[in-house]
Amino acid sequence: MTVLWSMLASASLAFALLHLFIWAKGIQPWANLSFAIAAIALAVITAMELIAMRTTSIEQMALILRWVHLPILVLWLAIICFVRCYFDAGRSWLAWLTVGLRAVALILSFSTGQNLFFYRITGLKQVAVWGGETISIAQGPLNPWYVVGPLSTVVLAAFVLDAAFTLWRGETKTGRRRAIVFSSSITFFLLTATGHTALVNAGVINSPYIVGFSFLPIFLAMSYELSCDQLHSLQLSQQLKESETELRLSKQRMRVAARSAELRLWEWDIVRDEICSTDDDQILYGIAEPQKISFDSFLNNLYEEDHERVKLLVEKSLIKGNGHYESEFRIKMPDGQIHWFNSRGRIEFNEDDQPLRMLGVTIDITRRKQAELAVQQQRNELTHLSRVTTLGELSGSLAHELNQPLAAILSNAQAAQRFLARGNTDLAEIQDILKDIVSEDKRAVEVIQRLRLLLKKGEVQHLPVNLNKVVEEVLKIVNSDLMNHNITVNLDLDQKLPAVIGDRVQLQQVLLNLIMNACEAMSHTHAGRRRLFVRTEANGVDKALVSVGDQGPGIPSESLESIFEPFFTTKLQGMGLGLPICRTIVTAHGGQLWATNNTPSGAVFHFKLPTSPGESA
Amino acid sequence: MNESAPTVLVIDDDPSVLKSLARLLRSIEVNVATFASPQEFLDQFEPVIHGCLVLDIAMPNFNGLELQQELAARGNELPVIFLTGHGDIPMSVQAMKQGAIDFLTKPVHDQDLIEAIHAAIETNRMNRRAHDELNEILNKLSLLTPREREVLEHVVSGRLNKQIAADLGTVEKTIKVHRAHLMTKLKVRSLADLVRLAERAGIMSIASNRNDCQT
Numbered sequence: 001m002t003v004l005w006s007m008l009a010s011a012s013l014a015f016a017l018l019h020l021f022i023w024a025k026g027i028q029p030w031a032n033l034s035f036a037i038a039a040i041a042l043a044v045i046t047a048m049e050l051i052a053m054r055t056t057s058i059e060q061m062a063l064i065l066r067w068v069h070l071p072i073l074v075l076w077l078a079i080i081c082f083v084r085c086y087f088d089a090g091r092s093w094l095a096w097l098t099v100g101l102r103a104v105a106l107i108l109s110f111s112t113g114q115n116l117f118f119y120r121i122t123g124l125k126q127v128a129v130w131g132g133e134t135i136s137i138a139q140g141p142l143n144p145w146y147v148v149g150p151l152s153t154v155v156l157a158a159f160v161l162d163a164a165f166t167l168w169r170g171e172t173k174t175g176r177r178r179a180i181v182f183s184s185s186i187t188f189f190l191l192t193a194t195g196h197t198a199l200v201n202a203g204v205i206n207s208p209y210i211v212g213f214s215f216l217p218i219f220l221a222m223s224y225e226l227s228c229d230q231l232h233s234l235q236l237s238q239q240l241k242e243s244e245t246e247l248r249l250s251k252q253r254m255r256v257a258a259r260s261a262e263l264r265l266w267e268w269d270i271v272r273d274e275i276c277s278t279d280d281d282q283i284l285y286g287i288a289e290p291q292k293i294s295f296d297s298f299l300n301n302l303y304e305e306d307h308e309r310v311k312l313l314v315e316k317s318l319i320k321g322n323g324h325y326e327s328e329f330r331i332k333m334p335d336g337q338i339h340w341f342n343s344r345g346r347i348e349f350n351e352d353d354q355p356l357r358m359l360g361v362t363i364d365i366t367r368r369k370q371a372e373l374a375v376q377q378q379r380n381e382l383t384h385l386s387r388v389t390t391l392g393e394l395s396g397s398l399a400h401e402l403n404q405p406l407a408a409i410l411s412n413a414q415a416a417q418r419f420l421a422r423g424n425t426d427l428a429e430i431q432d433i434l435k436d437i438v439s440e441d442k443r444a445v446e447v448i449q450r451l452r453l454l455l456k457k458g459e460v461q462h463l464p465v466n467l468n469k470v471v472e473e474v475l476k477i478v479n480s481d482l483m484n485h486n487i488t489v490n491l492d493l494d495q496k497l498p499a500v501i502g503d504r505v506q507l508q509q510v511l512l513n514l515i516m517n518a519c520e521a522m523s524h525t526h527a528g529r530r531r532l533f534v535r536t537e538a539n540g541v542d543k544a545l546v547s548v549g550d551q552g553p554g555i556p557s558e559s560l561e562s563i564f565e566p567f568f569t570t571k572l573q574g575m576g577l578g579l580p581i582c583r584t585i586v587t588a589h590g591g592q593l594w595a596t597n598n599t600p601s602g603a604v605f606h607f608k609l610p611t612s613p614g615e616s617a
Numbered sequence: 618m619n620e621s622a623p624t625v626l627v628i629d630d631d632p633s634v635l636k637s638l639a640r641l642l643r644s645i646e647v648n649v650a651t652f653a654s655p656q657e658f659l660d661q662f663e664p665v666i667h668g669c670l671v672l673d674i675a676m677p678n679f680n681g682l683e684l685q686q687e688l689a690a691r692g693n694e695l696p697v698i699f700l701t702g703h704g705d706i707p708m709s710v711q712a713m714k715q716g717a718i719d720f721l722t723k724p725v726h727d728q729d730l731i732e733a734i735h736a737a738i739e740t741n742r743m744n745r746r747a748h749d750e751l752n753e754i755l756n757k758l759s760l761l762t763p764r765e766r767e768v769l770e771h772v773v774s775g776r777l778n779k780q781i782a783a784d785l786g787t788v789e790k791t792i793k794v795h796r797a798h799l800m801t802k803l804k805v806r807s808l809a810d811l812v813r814l815a816e817r818a819g820i821m822s823i824a825s826n827r828n829d830c831q832t
Contacts, residue, residue, distance in 0.1 A: 400675065400702030404631045407700075407723035411637035414727035418644035433640065440633055480702070484675055 002133070005050040008212045012043035015219060019226070028229070030085035035222055038078035042219075044071040046212035053135040053208045058121045061138045066115035069106040069149075072211075076102045076156060079186065082222075083163045087178065090163035098159055101152030105145075113143040117201045127206040135208050142201060153194040160186045178225060185217040261363070268295065268345070268358040270318070278359075303330035303338060317345070320353035325360065340369040376460075379584065384457045386581045387509045390516060391454055397481035398451060405444040412437050450477055453505055454512075460588075464499040464612055465507055467536050467544055474511040475534070478519070485519050486527045492535040498611035500544050502589045507609075510582045510593070514548040514605045517578065521552030521603060533604075543591075544611050549604040554597040563595060582607075623668035623738045624648040628658050628684070629700070630676040634723070638671065641727055647734065655684040664693055667745055669718065669737030671730075674701040674708060682708065685715050694744050696737040700725055754818045760802045768795040772808070773815040 016039035023032035045068060052064045080095045109116035122140035129135055164183030167175045192214040199205050258265055265278040274292045295314070299307055306329040317325035326344040333339050345360025391398065416433045419425055450473060475482075475489060482489060500507075515532065522530045533549035555563060562568050566580045579593075586593040591609035598604050625647050629635040635651050642649045648668070652658040655672075656679055670688075674681035685697050696718045701708065709720040718740060719733040761769065771781040778796065782789040805811045 396705075403702040403723045404634055407702075407725060408631070408633040408637040410724035411634070411641045411727070415637065415640035415644040418641070418727070422644070429640075436633065436637065440637075443633075480675065 002050065002054070005046055005053070005208075005212065008216070009043045009046040009050070012039045012046060012212070012219070015039040015223065016043065022226070022230075028086070031082055032226070034078045034081035034085060035226070038075055038082065039219070041071040041075040041078060042212055042215050045075065049209045049212055052138075055136055056124065058124060058138070061124060061136065062114040062118070062121050065117050065121075065138065066109050069102075069109040069116060073099075073102045073106050076152070079156065080159065083160060083182075086225075087163050087167050087182070089166035090159050094155060094159035094162060098152050098155035101148055101155060105148045105152055108143070108145045108148055112145050114140075116143050116146060116149055117197075119143045125203075125206065129208065137200065137203075137206060137208075139203060146198075146201075150194045150198060153190045157187045157190045160190075181221045181225065182218075185221040189214045189218050258361070264362045264364075266345075266360055266362060268360070270347075270355045270357055301331055303332060306330055317347060317358075318355045320349060323347040323349065325358065328365070339364055339366045341365060380457070380460065382577070383506065383509065383581055383585065386577050387454055387505075387512075390509070390512055390578065391451065393516065394478065394481055397478065397484065398447070400480040401447050401477070402444060405440040405447070408440045409437050409444070412440070454508060456505070458505070460506065461503045462501055463504070465502050465504045466497070466499050467507070467546055467609070468493045468495070468497055470504060470507050470511055471534055471536060471546070474508050474515060477508075477512065478515055481516075482519065482532065485523070485530065487519055487522060487530040487532050490531055490533045492533070492537075494537045497536050497538055497544055500589070500591075500609040501612040502609065503585075506585045507589070510585050510607065511546070511548070513578045513582050514607075517605070518548055518550035518552070518603075521550045524553070525551050538611075539608055542611050542613070543608050545606060545608050547604050547606045549598050549602055551602045554601060555595055555603045557597065560595050560597075564593070622648055623741065624650055624666055625668050625671060625734055625738075626650050626652065626658065626666070626695070627671045628652045628655055628676075628681075629671075629673040630654055631673070634673070638730075641730065642734070645731055655679040655681070655687075658684070659687065662693075664691075666695075667741055668695070669734060669741055670695050670697045671734070672697055672699050674699050674712070682711055682715065685712065685717065689715065694741075694748075696740045696744075698730070698733045698737055751817060754803075754814055757803045757814075758818055758820075761799055765795050765799040765802070768792060769799050769803075769811070769815065770820060772796060773812050773820060 016036045019032040019036035019039065023029050023036060048064050048068045048071070052061055052068075055061050055064070076099060080090070080099065083090045084095070105116055113119035114121055118138055118140045119142060120140050121138045124136040125139050126134050127137055161183050164179040167179035170176075193211040196205075196207075196210055196214065200207060200209060254265070257263075266275060267278050268275045273294045275295060275298055276292045293301075299311055302310055310327050310329045313327045314325055316322060323346060324344075325347065326342075328340065328342050330338050330340055341362050342365045343360060343362040345358040347358045348356045350356050412433045416430055419429060419433075454477075471491070471493060475491075511534075515534070518532050522532075529551050531551050533547070535547045535549075537545050537547075539545040559568075564579050564583045566577060568579075583593045586607045586609065589609050591607055593605065593607040595603055595605050625642050627635060627638050627642070627649060628651075629638065630653060632653065635653065639649045639651050652661070654676060672681040672684060681697075681699055688695060688697075697712075697716070698718050699709070699712050699720045700723055701720065702723050712720050718737040719729075721729055721733060758766070767785065768781060771784065776784070778789045778792045782792045785792070800806070800811065803811065803814060805814060
């Protein structure tokens, strides 16, 4: 007996210490603390029971039975506290009621009779129990207030059951298990302990108080739950460690990948307006200090021309429902060099669709841009060269174009000289002559300007171009060539044709090439049938179509596509670059160039260009 | 000159050039007529006009060389001066072969043009004079009777009256009469004049051929 009770008390103390320790570590502190207190209270109760069993003096027994209500109150408080903290359930009025009853019991234990159990202990009955040991059991009339104790127990049981019910309804698997384990064990304890004590006190059964023992299932249940929790947290911490390792690895992998791709990862905290590199070792945009910059200072670092564009793109991306940002811009690096960057990002929004932060990558595309520029430059040079070559082929006709006004000027001037030399000069005639000289001079200048424009090696322009005007200008250039070849022109220009955006010179070049090809294709056509068709028309809502047709032999159907390949030529002196260059130009304008055969004879070249909205021709 | 003043006919499809050329020619007091195209010229063409043509070689539809051919086909001998923007050798060769007076490149210098025009007008005048003379001869020849013409052919072949009489089966006296008549009709005084006239009229060859056959 003594051994069992001592073991129970020490076990309770050990539990108490263990949970105190856990409480000190700060894991579920309130639950653990209340459990530890309950365990201590239980240890005290067990110890008191042991002393009561072994006492031989009535006074001592009475004293123990009076004082035992104090640890019981503590136990009550601890259980309530535990249920509230651990289950986060239980009605507070029930809690207050049971605590109140228990406090009343404690007061009554001191104020009425010898204690709450007995009004007066008349004697000690010596009872032999298992193991041959003899224990003392108090005897005497019961205290009439005794009922307060069991009442508080019932209320406490109600409180626990109510809490368990709430937990059960929570419908989580662990919740339900806990609800069953705790409610059943606590209720079992309360009812057994109180019932048994009442029976012992009433002298119905002769056994020692087993309050401590009946608390054992609760202990086991609580320990099981708490251990489960501990185990669970251990597992979690293991998982956490694994995920941390994984995270670290993936961060490293990301860093390696980003570095080998020369990517810079960055983050823009939109709320605080801080842009920083997410990789500490990497410098963003060559900005060494400070590492965190605001959006405005980022913009100020940009090349001036890119300033507005990037700002607009970013603002657009911040609008709800978009969330994606991409732009290319230049930054003047601290060493004075201008670098090109491509930057893209994704925006995170909060519930109110307010942008929170943008995560993104930036890549230095300077080399690619330089290569692109070099290719562009080469293409421009090739285009220019081809233009010069084309004009070279036209030189005879162009000389004629220029000769006409010069011839007129010379004859006019010499006529004037002769009129003047003759004496009686008609001043009106001289005036007329001078007027003609001026207008012819202008005509010559126009020819030269047209040529100079075509020969010029300039930047590619992106301006509204009226295709009808381009057609007319090109026809002026080839006019005498057409005449020499006895070619009649059928012109069908759509006067409502919208303008296209592009480079006038390059578009002239395309038409010039197509028209000259058409002329050449008709060199074996009967002189009376040499007709050149040039037609412009709107195609759909946003396209302009230009067609150049001839009356030549047409193109073999298998060559309709290969004529656009470089070095494909049917001419004796051609390089085979005219049409490929035309196609490159048209494609660069966002259009298409293709060839078809006309019925009954001849080929037609068509090119389609996107028109610019709002710009009418 | 017993005829009206010569006219220079200028044809160029470029109105400004046409106008300036006309001005230049008027400044040297030459009559000018301008045409914007060969077709326009042909539509208004008067064969009696005399002077010369100034033709731009490169014109749409109907170029200068073609007009030159067309005129030749119509038997018109107006001398042609070609103007061209760029001196193209095959073209100039063809033009000269077809009898062009000159082939000038634009812009044309006034002196060159004036000289060419003078030369062309002179050629035209010569041509016309030769033409007139021939017409006169042919008129005179048409006055002859067939017998007289026959006698003429024999005379210019260098045959004696006696031989002619034998050939034609008549007497020498008759031949003498015919001969005197035709000398009067043709207004020639000597045998040498008669031979020259017959030569210009193209009679000589026929007779001489026959003569050759006979010998």
